[in-house]
Amino acid sequence: MQMEQLGKIAREAGILLAATDTKTRNAGLLAIAKALEENTYAIVAANLADMKRSQEEKLGAPLLKRLTFDADKINDVIEGIHSLIELTDPLGATKLSTQLDEGLDLYKVTCPIGVIGVIFESRPDAFVQISTLCLKSGNAVLLKGGREALETNRILAKIIHEATASVGLPTNWIQNLETREDVTAMLALDQYIDLIIPRGSNHFVQYIMNNSNIPVMGHADGICHVYAHEDANLAQAVAIIVDSKTQYVAACNTLETLLVNEKIAAALLPTLKTALEAKGVHIKGDPATQAIIPVEAATEVDWKTEYLDYILSIKIVPDLAAAINHINTYGSGHTDVILTTTEATAQTFMTLVDSAGVFWNCSTRFSDGFRFGFGAEVGISTGKLHARGPVGLDGLLSYKFKLLGHGQCVADYASGKSHFTHVAQKTDCPI
Amino acid sequence: MQMEQLGKIAREAGILLAATDTKTRNAGLLAIAKALEENTYAIVAANLADMKRSQEEKLGAPLLKRLTFDADKINDVIEGIHSLIELTDPLGATKLSTQLDEGLDLYKVTCPIGVIGVIFESRPDAFVQISTLCLKSGNAVLLKGGREALETNRILAKIIHEATASVGLPTNWIQNLETREDVTAMLALDQYIDLIIPRGSNHFVQYIMNNSNIPVMGHADGICHVYAHEDANLAQAVAIIVDSKTQYVAACNTLETLLVNEKIAAALLPTLKTALEAKGVHIKGDPATQAIIPVEAATEVDWKTEYLDYILSIKIVPDLAAAINHINTYGSGHTDVILTTTEATAQTFMTLVDSAGVFWNCSTRFSDGFRFGFGAEVGISTGKLHARGPVGLDGLLSYKFKLLGHGQCVADYASGKSHFTHVAQKTDCPI
Incomplete structure (x- = not known):
């Protein structure tokens, strides 16, 4: 499928995902955890193929270690998913409530960002961690992992896709990209993608920032x-x-x-x-x-x-x-x-x-999302806008202003017929 | 002064401004309100010069109306400053507190973004509104107003600069830019400027976004x-x-x-x-x-x-x-x-x-910051990151993670000698 089409269907899926309730998203997470457990052998087999090819290509020992996705590491990510299920739903939280006038109530309510493109290193655990963080926070995600982990990421994408479809979540909320050309094409899709998170070297993050109009969340240097x-x-x-x-x-x-x-x-x-x-x-x-x-x-x-x-x-x-x-x-x-x-x-x-x-x-x-108690981290941001420092679920949220009225028009306030009350309230948005 | 130097001294002033207390920033706001009142005649005279020149240049009636800054409008902005003084200090608020372990406490605390560049239309009221919002939120600001309002903005900058210096606020926290060349130079200063807020046409906002590596907060279209x-x-x-x-x-x-x-x-x-x-x-x-x-x-x-x-x-x-x-x-x-x-x-x-x-x-x-009760608005954002919709003081904030320890090292947690507790707390950061 063409990248533009992939971006379009990801956006459509993202809009539907934003409207799902906690129960369904958590059921999806549980289905992923079960499917990973049931398919452990198949995942390990795919990973061994990646390891064998990478050894033949003389990949260095530290990178081979990061590429390894054995039963122990699979168990770790499954445990991570169970912790994520336990977390309060980040969506639909009322952050501000103001009575603008009698019968005219404003609510600032959390919602997903939309569609997130993540480009990450060769650790297959990152594929599961990032995609489950996105699911919990209602975001559609396009993932491009390291070339070395091709087979592992492919089977993980299939498992996650099928597991979430089985509980009725919108298909297409997760897309696995496999080529550099896909990444280049993704960087141009600012009409469909809301945020790019590049993980990797300073040089790589700078390259992404310089080559896309999509907002980028990442860190430059760690001095x-x-x-x-x-x-x-x-x-x-x-x-x-x-x-x-x-x-x-x-x-x-x-x-x-x-x-x-x-x-x-x-x-x-x-x-x-x-x-x-x-x-x-x-x-x-x-x-x-x-x-x-x-x-x-x-x-x-x-x-x-x-x-x-x-x-x-x-x-x-x-x-x-x-x-x-x-x-x-x-x-x-x-x-x-x-x-x-x-x-x-x-x-x-x-x-x-x-x-x-x-x-x-x-x-x-x-200075790390796990040590800070965020459950997992999407990355660390050295920018000062949106999210700063280790970024957990909170960094994957935006908000909407919901205004609930009863026929009010601005002309009446401009003429002095009606008056704003602007009373802070502690009520959650009823809808 | 060269723009790069201006950016550098604005950043230095911003760091000092971030460390000032509410009392001092509110005293600065009060001093501005008083100075505007005392200098009403001089401001109106400067504005009349701008009006006269703009009439000679055949500026359209709606734009002339926006350019007008008479005693009534000056009174309105003075009232706005008094409302701003009444608002709770947005800085130093603890947004999250977690005990990572006994004697190792994490706090997420609000702080200013740093240095903000604002390019706005010909309304002189905007000059006062934006600069006072920045002062309240502890941000240094570089302002470039419409060319038509040159004389008015110049005297406003002088008044605000002197008023805030008189209460001991760091000088250089506010800079008035007067030429398009300054704007072009400012767009390249990503090492000193943290955020650009362009107000104006869709075409203009897009131009800014395409010509700067600095994050931009603005709205594209309003369909x-x-x-x-x-x-x-x-x-x-x-x-x-x-x-x-x-x-x-x-x-x-x-x-x-x-x-x-x-x-x-x-x-x-x-x-x-x-x-x-x-x-x-x-x-x-x-x-x-x-x-x-x-x-x-x-x-x-x-x-x-x-x-x-x-x-x-x-x-x-x-x-x-x-x-x-x-x-x-x-x-x-x-x-x-x-x-x-x-x-x-x-x-x-x-x-x-x-x-x-x-x-x-x-x-x-x-859909407007004043009607939403935000006191004033910096602009309206159609992006989904950082701030969305009408942007008030909240949109001018970032945060820091403050971690208060007693000699803890990560090696002890990695070895299993120490264990994270990750207990949510309701305490404000003590320092």
């Missing part, structure tokens, strides 16, 4: 900082810095630049160097850092670099203001941490640092 | 519909249709296409024709309409046209589903109304019509 203030607890600081840098180096919420107050630098850096080097971290430092510990020189380029590797740059700063200024200048607005024992200092930092996550005395690595 | 169902109250239907079409024809929330259920067409159309023609409305109709009342033929082009004029197209539809399908195909997602005496019918319409405003038994013309 995260920890700032150790002069009154930081030293032992705690070492532990948090080591965790932020080494717990998983390839993640966007990993520490890249450490800022150290000059009053604490001599006490902190030698111990920290030993702890980081024990984990295999290569340290680069500004001249002030080099005056305390023997490390390679860090330059301007380092402050702008997302290493995604066992490398850490360190800069010594005179005070809190300099730390905040460095972060707002070189950071990417992802996650930044202050280590301090003073609440007022933490407050200043958290107010003035312009980032999605501003943390006090804990690891940057907590 | 609004009224659908008269078979059980509509006839007298009410005539009144609402006339109001929707004629109360102010040049607005985006004005009715453009009327859909009539075939069972009610013969009873409704003749009376309606008389009422509309009495107001000077030219009617176009599909063949079924023409079979009932003598009117010009409407074609496919009419269903896609925003007339912004005393013209109405009418189509007769067999049922509710056909009406919904027409609206979702040809509408612009702005505001659509159903006239029916049956709640279930209204509910189906309001659920399936994919528009920002879905109204029952009242005029399309209520």
Whole structure:
């Protein structure tokens, strides 16, 4: 089918999906969970074919690991679906209710965004997670997974499609795209698609942003900082810095630049160097850092670099203001941490640092939808509009204004015959 | 000053403004209100110069009317500022609070978007309304008003700048742009500007969207519909249709296409024709309409046209589903109304019509920030992300995740030594 036609039928299905009730959408989720369980062998077989082909194509070990979709991982996504079923229906929630006049009531009510295009990496678990999040939130979805997972995604799409059709959900709410040409064609369908979520490298996300008129939700870079203030607890600081840098180096919420107050630098850096080097971290430092510990020189380029590797740059700063200024200048607005024992200092930092996550005395690595308790995440946004930070179900919602009247006309209010009351109400929209 | 420098100092001012308290921002608003009152003569004099020049340039009467900023209009905006002062502080509100673990608390807290660029028409009232909305919500703003209002906007910018500086607010939070070249330069400043709000023609908004990487909030078209169902109250239907079409024809929330259920067409159309023609409305109709009342033929082009004029197209539809399908195909997602005496019918319409405003038994013309009770509006959004429909203070907010810990590291949760509790809390963020 042509992409334009796919977009059109996805939009039609999305409109019908938006009108389904919680019970039906949850029945669909349950049917998916059951079908995944019943078809575990077939899914594993498809995944083994993807693995075999990818091994022949010399795919690297980390990518092969991400591509693996065995019985354990299938069980994990099934568990995830059961948690999703338990969540309150995100649709139809009244966010605002105002009596404009007697018998003229305004309600702001949550609804799905519509049709979402998601382009993601080679993890087949992502296919199930994203599509079930979209179903729970009533959005139609076009998915394009990694080429490596072709067979796995194909069988997952078939299973999800059939399972949801079996409970009476609109067919066509989920579409599995398989080629790059489909993605290119999708980027032009701004009349049918409401949001693109690209997951992948910074370069890839930028490419999508530059090549579509459809709004894009994604993150550019993850240049995260920890700032150790002069009154930081030293032992705690070492532990948090080591965790932020080494717990998983390839993640966007990993520490890249450490800022150290000059009053604490001599006490902190030698111990920290030993702890980081024990984990295999290569340290680069500004001249002030080099005056305390023997490390390679860090330059301007380092402050702008997302290493995604066992490398850490360190800069010594005179005070809190300099730390905040460095972060707002070189950071990417992802996650930044202050280590301090003073609440007022933490407050200043958290107010003035312009980032999605501003943390006090804990690891940057907590910046994640699962750890935040969102159940699952669609991605992490470094934009400030719509959704910021880890994006869960909430990020997949829009709203409508429902106005319930009894024949009111604006001319009567303009002439002064009628008057607005504008009384805030606590009632849910009755229809 | 170069635009890039202006963007940079606006961002710096925005970060400081985000950290100000309600009291200071409200003091700034009060200072603006006082200064506008004290400088009424100077403002009127500047406006008279703009009026004189525009008359010499043969500006049309409706535009001259919009350009006028006399003592009455100044009083109106001063009143608007006093209402804004009364509103609760939109910043620092805790929207979500979750205990991730003992002593590890997550808060989602509202904050300003940052720096907003607004390009608007020739109404000087808009200059004051937009800048005070931005101040209340802690956003820095770059304003470019209509060329016709040059002198008026210049003195308003000076007054607002001085008034807010006098209460200790960061200078540079408001910048007045005066040339088209400034606008072009502003569109490239995606490192400093977070949101562009263009107000004006559909063509203009599209131009901005196509020429900037900065997110744009605006509305494309306003092709609004009224659908008269078979059980509509006839007298009410005539009144609402006339109001929707004629109360102010040049607005985006004005009715453009009327859909009539075939069972009610013969009873409704003749009376309606008389009422509309009495107001000077030219009617176009599909063949079924023409079979009932003598009117010009409407074609496919009419269903896609925003007339912004005393013209109405009418189509007769067999049922509710056909009406919904027409609206979702040809509408612009702005505001659509159903006239029916049956709640279930209204509910189906309001659920399936994919528009920002879905109204029952009242005029399309209520779709407006002032009428909705938002105090003032920045614009109306037909996009579904971030803000939809009339946009008030809420649309100028983003949020941050504040995580308050006591030394927690992710490695302990990954190893199973610690466990997430994920308990929803009702507490406000303490810092």
